[in-house]
Structure formats: C-alpha cells, structure tokens
Amino acid sequence: MATMTLLEIVQSVLSSMSSDEVNDINDTIESTQVALIAKEAYLNLMAQSEWPHLFKDGVLSALGDVSRPNYMQLPSNVYRIEEIKYEVTELGDTNRTFKTIEYQDPSTFIENLDTNKSGDSDVTTVTTDNSTVMFIKNDLFPTYWTSFDNDLIVFDSYNVAEDTTLQSSKTKCLFYELPIWVNTNTSIPDMDQRFFPSYLAEVKRIAHQELRQQLSPIAEEQARRGKATLRQQARRTESVDTRAKYGRSTV
Helix, strand or coil, X not given: CCCCCHHHHHHHHHHHCCCCCCCCCCCCHHHHHHHHHHHHHHHHHHCCCCCHHHEEEECCEECCCCCCCCEEECCCCEEEEEEEEEECCXXXXXXXXXXXXXXXXXXXXXXXXXXXXXXXXCEEEEECCCCCEEEEECECCCCEEECCCCCEEEECECECCCCXXXXXXXXXXXXXXXXXXXXXXXXXXXXXXXXXXXXXXXXHHHHHHHHHCCCXXXXXXXXXXXXXXXXXXXXXXXXXXXXXXXXXXCC
C-alpha cells in the first residue's frame, strides 16, 4: 500500500463502517471523530519504538548567558538524544576536531563538580534555577553533560579562552524527533509506507469499537497481524547501544 492522506484514511474508515461519504475531514461529526482516532493511533504507533525516520542530526541551541556559560538548550522537537559532540579545536589548529561528550546522571554530575575548588582562578561558580551552586572549570572543553529539567543541557566545563559561553555552531547531535501530526485533508502521516496497512487497520478497529460499539472481524484480524509485523520491525530498529539515553517523554 502506498501512503495515504488523512482525508483518504478518513474516507476509507467511514466506508468500512457504511457511513456517509465526505470530501473534507470536518464534513461531519463522525469524520472529525475518525480524524481524531487517526491522530491518536498514529502517536501511539510512534511511541512503540524509536523509528528510523525520526532519527536526525542537528545542533543544540545556545543560551548566550554569561551567568550560565556551560548551559545549552535542547531543541523543542527532540524526543531522545543519542549523542552530543562538542568542538575541541585548539587555537591555531586549522583542522576542526569534535569530541563525544559523555552523559552523567545529575547526582554523579554534581558530585564530581564538588571536587573543584571554588576559589581557584580556573573555576567559575554557576547557580542553577533551583539555587544550587556548581563549580565549573573555565579552562577546559566539556567532558560530561547532564540535565535537571529535560530542557536545558548542562556541561561540566567550558573554555573561556575560546568563547565566553558554549556555542551552537560547535555542537553536533544525533537524536530522535518527536512525531508531528498535521490535521489537514492533504497531510500524510509521517511513517514508512510499509506501515500504512497496519496503521489503517488499527484506525478501523478503534473506530468500529468507539463509534459503532461493535467489532469488525476483518479489521481486528488485520490489526492483529499488523501489530505482530510492527513488533518485529521495532526489534530490528531498536538500538543495541548500551550508553545512557536521555530525552523527553512523548506523552
């Protein structure tokens, strides 16, 4: 099956329920309800695995805040970070070099920073939003990162000889994007076209249950087979990397 627009999905589901034909997803109360079911089914499907089409590369956002020179921000569309790199090119070096920055859980991160001496000239005291002080090295490129709020990324050091704050242009990230739903007639749910039969069967199954309070044997069987296929696909796409993962919830 090729991809389908949202209108085509709604029309197919309504036809399976012997409902009135529509030319717009908002033509009738029922068509609007089916469009909502299609959205919920899509988001549920995307939450079942880390799908390859949502895997992207990008950069972190710079805050440019000299009072928090070791802070950067996670882009709003990111679900899970797989890797962060930061440029560690020395002054005068013509070859740009990037280093993978390792993740630390917040407790370990703070514990390690507490070993720095706040009175040393190579240490900058930074205060978090919760008034906790961190003793950050100011003459080293970052080595570790963490987050206290699933939004701001905090690094253990920065090199003031290079920049007064960490720079977006010096980051490289690999991450999973949050799935985006566009509720228009012509929008096409963002997924591999191989998943559309299973997805459509699931939308039909839910619509028959919720809107007709009845089961559709055909849709039930197609959805059952589709879920088995999707579970197999999920196992093929799941990462075998044992490094710590970090990210926002999709809920």
